[in-house]
Amino acid sequence: MAARRTGLTASPDPAFDRFASMVRNVLKVPVALVSLVEADRQVFPGALGLADPWQQQRQTPLSHSFCRHVVDSAQPLVIEDARTDPRVTGNLAITDLNVVGYAGMPLTDETGRVLGSLCAIDTVPRQWTAAELALLADLAAACSDSLQLRITTTSARQHQDRADAQAARSRLLLRASTALAATSTADDVVDAVRQLVTGTLDPAYVGVSVLDRSGRVNLRSGLQLPSRVAERWNRYTRGAATPSALATRTGVPVLLPDMAAVHALTPDAAETFLEMGWQSGASVPLPGPDGPVGALTFVWKQQYRLDDAEQTVLAALAGYVAQALQRADYLFSRENAAAVLQKAMLSDLPDAPPFELAARYEPAARGDHVGGDWYDAVQLEPRHLALVIGDVTGHDMRAAAQMGRLRSKLRLLLVDRNESPSGLLRRLDTATRVLGDPITATATLALLSPEPGGADGYRLHWSNAGHPSPVVASGGAASTLTGHDPLLGAGPRISRHSHTRHLPPGATLLFYTDGLLEVRSHTLEEFDARQRDLHDRLAGADGVPLDDLLERLYEEFAGDDHEDDVALLAVRLPPGPGGA
Incomplete structure (x- = not known):
C-alpha cells in the first residue's frame, strides 16, 4: 500500500528510467x-538492460526479487556472487534474469519506510568498491526524494479528485431535487434520472420498479427496453431472484459488480443480462413510510463496482425518486393532487449553519388549496445563502404549475451563475420569455454572505421584482428593505437593480407574500396599520424560535380564513462573539 501511494506501477516512468540510466x-x-x-x-x-520479456513487462513475482530483502531488512544488500550467497540461494532471478552481482540501496518514503531499492546488477561476480556503493547510496537518496515528491503530488491530486467528485455528487443531488420536483409521471421520473446520471455513472439502462397493492413488482421503465424484455418483467412476484425484487424484499442495496455476482445473487436475471450484453448492475430500494416501495436499478455493459460515495449518492437519489413516484401516483387522484403538488413544489429548507431558517406555506382557505406562492433557500457554499420569496398570480393548479417552472429555472440559475440578484432575475425573465413560457409574478431574491475582511455580521444583496418588501429586525427595532423594480414578465429590457445592506449579528430577516397582510375589504390606511403592527411584532421577537415566530405571525395576521395564499420565510443570523 505504501508503494502504491507513489502512483507508480509496472510501466515505464521517464524520471525513474533516468535514475536507472x-x-x-x-x-x-x-x-x-x-x-x-x-x-x-x-x-x-x-x-x-533487462532481457525481454522482463524489460517490457516491468515486473516479476517475489520469487525473482532480491529487492524484497532490502525492504525486509531496511538495509543495503550487497552481493558479490548470488550463486554462492546463502541469502539468495535458490532465487529464480539468478537463472531467469542472470543476476549474479547485486548492490541495492533502500528507497524510502517521507516516514522512512522502505519501499524498494535502487539496484545495480552485474551478470558476472562483482566486488563492489566502497566508492561505488557510496555513489549508489547518493543516487538512492536522490531517488527517494523523487519518490517522496511523487507521493505528495499523487496525494494532492487524489485529494483534489475526491473534492471534485464530492462537488460533482453535490451538484447531482441538487439537480435531482430540482429535476424530479418537476416530474408528474413515472416516465418523467425515469427520463429525469437517466439525464441526471449521464456523464457521471453512465449506466446502459436505468430501471424503476414499484410494488403494487398485491405485493408484486411492476416495471415502470419498460419503454427503455425491447418489448420482449419489458413484457418478461412487466409484473412478477416479489420473491423472484432479480436485482429489483431482492432490493425491495431485503431493503438493502444489491451490488452486482460482475456476472459472477449476477449468477450468485440474482440468477433469475442472468439470462436478461446476457441477452442485453450487461456485465454489472446495482439496485437500491426506494424508501417508503412502511418499508421499500420499489427499487431503482442501474446496469452497465462493463464490470462496474460502486464505491462507498457512489452508493451514498444512489441512496439519496432513490429517496428523491421515491418521492417523485409517489407524487406522480397521487396526481392521478384529483382529490389528492392539489396538496401533493404544492408540497412537492416547496423545497425542504437546507441545514445551513450558522443560520437558523424557518418557512411556512398555507394555501388560500377557498379554491383549489394550491397556488403560486413559494419560498426557497439554497446554500451556495458555507455561510453563503440564497433566499427567495415569490408569488405567481392566482391560487389554483395552473398558478402552482407556473410557480414550479419559475422556481426550477431560478434554482438552476442560482447554482450555475455567480451574479448579482438583479442579474439573476433579469436572466430568469429572459429565459421565461425566450422559452415561450409567459409567467407574471412578483419575487424577491436575496444573497446573504459574510462581511468582507472578517467584520461582524453579514452582507445582504437583494433585488425586488414588485414583491412586498422584506423586513429586518435587530436590537428591538424593525425596518423595511426598500427598493422595487417591475414584476417578472412585465416586458423585455426591464431595468433591475440590486441593493446592499449590512445585517448585524443576531438580526432576523422576514420574507412574506401579500396574503399575510392584504385583505380586499381593507383601505390603504388599514393596510399601513397592519404593516406597522408587523414591524412591532418582529421588533419584539428577539430570541423567539423562528418556527414559533412564524406561527404567531400567521395566526395573528392571516388566520384560518385568509383570502390568498401565504408564504413566509425567515432567517436569523448567528449572534456575535458576545451573544447568547
Missing part, C-alpha cells in the same frame, strides 16, 4: 533498476 553509466553495470515491492510482486518504474 545514471546508475548504469556511473557504475558501468549492464542492468540497473528502480524496484518497488508490493504484496505479491516487484515492479520496475525505472529499468535499463
Whole structure:
C-alpha cells in the first residue's frame, strides 16, 4: 500500500528510467533498476538492460526479487556472487534474469519506510568498491526524494479528485431535487434520472420498479427496453431472484459488480443480462413510510463496482425518486393532487449553519388549496445563502404549475451563475420569455454572505421584482428593505437593480407574500396599520424560535380564513462573539 501511494506501477516512468540510466553509466553495470515491492510482486518504474520479456513487462513475482530483502531488512544488500550467497540461494532471478552481482540501496518514503531499492546488477561476480556503493547510496537518496515528491503530488491530486467528485455528487443531488420536483409521471421520473446520471455513472439502462397493492413488482421503465424484455418483467412476484425484487424484499442495496455476482445473487436475471450484453448492475430500494416501495436499478455493459460515495449518492437519489413516484401516483387522484403538488413544489429548507431558517406555506382557505406562492433557500457554499420569496398570480393548479417552472429555472440559475440578484432575475425573465413560457409574478431574491475582511455580521444583496418588501429586525427595532423594480414578465429590457445592506449579528430577516397582510375589504390606511403592527411584532421577537415566530405571525395576521395564499420565510443570523 505504501508503494502504491507513489502512483507508480509496472510501466515505464521517464524520471525513474533516468535514475536507472545514471546508475548504469556511473557504475558501468549492464542492468540497473528502480524496484518497488508490493504484496505479491516487484515492479520496475525505472529499468535499463533487462532481457525481454522482463524489460517490457516491468515486473516479476517475489520469487525473482532480491529487492524484497532490502525492504525486509531496511538495509543495503550487497552481493558479490548470488550463486554462492546463502541469502539468495535458490532465487529464480539468478537463472531467469542472470543476476549474479547485486548492490541495492533502500528507497524510502517521507516516514522512512522502505519501499524498494535502487539496484545495480552485474551478470558476472562483482566486488563492489566502497566508492561505488557510496555513489549508489547518493543516487538512492536522490531517488527517494523523487519518490517522496511523487507521493505528495499523487496525494494532492487524489485529494483534489475526491473534492471534485464530492462537488460533482453535490451538484447531482441538487439537480435531482430540482429535476424530479418537476416530474408528474413515472416516465418523467425515469427520463429525469437517466439525464441526471449521464456523464457521471453512465449506466446502459436505468430501471424503476414499484410494488403494487398485491405485493408484486411492476416495471415502470419498460419503454427503455425491447418489448420482449419489458413484457418478461412487466409484473412478477416479489420473491423472484432479480436485482429489483431482492432490493425491495431485503431493503438493502444489491451490488452486482460482475456476472459472477449476477449468477450468485440474482440468477433469475442472468439470462436478461446476457441477452442485453450487461456485465454489472446495482439496485437500491426506494424508501417508503412502511418499508421499500420499489427499487431503482442501474446496469452497465462493463464490470462496474460502486464505491462507498457512489452508493451514498444512489441512496439519496432513490429517496428523491421515491418521492417523485409517489407524487406522480397521487396526481392521478384529483382529490389528492392539489396538496401533493404544492408540497412537492416547496423545497425542504437546507441545514445551513450558522443560520437558523424557518418557512411556512398555507394555501388560500377557498379554491383549489394550491397556488403560486413559494419560498426557497439554497446554500451556495458555507455561510453563503440564497433566499427567495415569490408569488405567481392566482391560487389554483395552473398558478402552482407556473410557480414550479419559475422556481426550477431560478434554482438552476442560482447554482450555475455567480451574479448579482438583479442579474439573476433579469436572466430568469429572459429565459421565461425566450422559452415561450409567459409567467407574471412578483419575487424577491436575496444573497446573504459574510462581511468582507472578517467584520461582524453579514452582507445582504437583494433585488425586488414588485414583491412586498422584506423586513429586518435587530436590537428591538424593525425596518423595511426598500427598493422595487417591475414584476417578472412585465416586458423585455426591464431595468433591475440590486441593493446592499449590512445585517448585524443576531438580526432576523422576514420574507412574506401579500396574503399575510392584504385583505380586499381593507383601505390603504388599514393596510399601513397592519404593516406597522408587523414591524412591532418582529421588533419584539428577539430570541423567539423562528418556527414559533412564524406561527404567531400567521395566526395573528392571516388566520384560518385568509383570502390568498401565504408564504413566509425567515432567517436569523448567528449572534456575535458576545451573544447568547
